[in-house]
Amino acid sequence: MTPDCILLVQGLSKHFGGVKAVTGIDLEVHTGETLAIIGPNGAGKTTFYNLLSGRLVPSSGSIQFKDHDITGLPPHVISRLGISRSFQLNNIFTEMTVRENVEVAVTAQRRESWRWANRAAANKAVQQDADALLAELSLAHLSDRVAGTISYGDKRLVEIAMVLATRPELVLLDEPTAGMTPDETGRIIELVRTLARTGHYTFLVTEHDMRVVFDLADRILVMHHGSRLILDAPEVVRADPEVRRAYLGDEAADMMEPA
Ligand SMILES: Nc1ncnc2c1ncn2[C@@H]1O[C@H](COP(=O)(O)OP(=O)(O)OP(=O)(O)O)[C@@H](O)[C@H]1O
Numbered sequence: 001m002t003p004d005c006i007l008l009v010q011g012l013s014k015h016f017g018g019v020k021a022v023t024g025i026d027l028e029v030h031t032g033e034t035l036a037i038i039g040p041n042g043a044g045k046t047t048f049y050n051l052l053s054g055r056l057v058p059s060s061g062s063i064q065f066k067d068h069d070i071t072g073l074p075p076h077v078i079s080r081l082g083i084s085r086s087f088q089l090n091n092i093f094t095e096m097t098v099r100e101n102v103e104v105a106v107t108a109q110r111r112e113s114w115r116w117a118n119r120a121a122a123n124k125a126v127q128q129d130a131d132a133l134l135a136e137l138s139l140a141h142l143s144d145r146v147a148g149t150i151s152y153g154d155k156r157l158v159e160i161a162m163v164l165a166t167r168p169e170l171v172l173l174d175e176p177t178a179g180m181t182p183d184e185t186g187r188i189i190e191l192v193r194t195l196a197r198t199g200h201y202t203f204l205v206t207e208h209d210m211r212v213v214f215d216l217a218d219r220i221l222v223m224h225h226g227s228r229l230i231l232d233a234p235e236v237v238r239a240d241p242e243v244r245r246a247y248l249g250d251e252a253a254d255m256m257e258p259a
């Protein structure tokens, strides 16, 4: 691995019976970059995330994260090493407050085993972490709201707060703007951009919204039928005739035009 490489994927495949969901993916992700992963429905994007995050064991190939071979390791181990992901569908506890949701995520990832005597201090630390995160994401004003009652866009932001609760280095976002209004989408773009600028995070982002892709991505990986079609700078991907016509369709090709 080169020094600026945070994730090295080699020959990664996942087959479900006869379905080659992911097949022979090679990918080197650079520390600090935002890499968008695009491709039609069923291209294998979520399966790829499931392999990286340990929810699925690869059929073949390897995944190296920093100094660790994480191929086939379980999700909680991969999460503790510094990879955190969001899910394509909303995944928060609707009966709990926003702060409690984030506290759950913070607690779940604590490496320390607290003694009973330290319980109060532990709770305080968790609450402080959660509050800091909520402030960082401009969600502090929603802390005491029951999560089920806030807007869809805010729910997805809370979900991102939960993803960041583990203080990961590599963040996998699966369609973070799906179902959002243009305003809500704008907030997500701004948030990811701001977080990326801190230099603390490397992002992989799957997206169908080309505005998000071209606003955020340093590079774009196009997947098709489970394999890597192209990996390049946005302007190269945008101009690639194969991507435009054969794999994204005319409608998506139009969306790839600069506004
Ligand atoms: N657990 C599974 N069992 C069987 N087939 C699966 C499973 N998970 C995914 N697949 C298949 O693998 C292929 C890739 O699916 P995947 O969900 O990774 O695509 P995607 O690129 O995330 O699509 P979308 O854009 O719709 O989210 C599809 O053909 C899908 O039906």
Ligand SMILES: [Mg+2]
Residues within 6 Å of the ligand: 045, 046, 047, 088
């Ligand atoms: Mg998907």
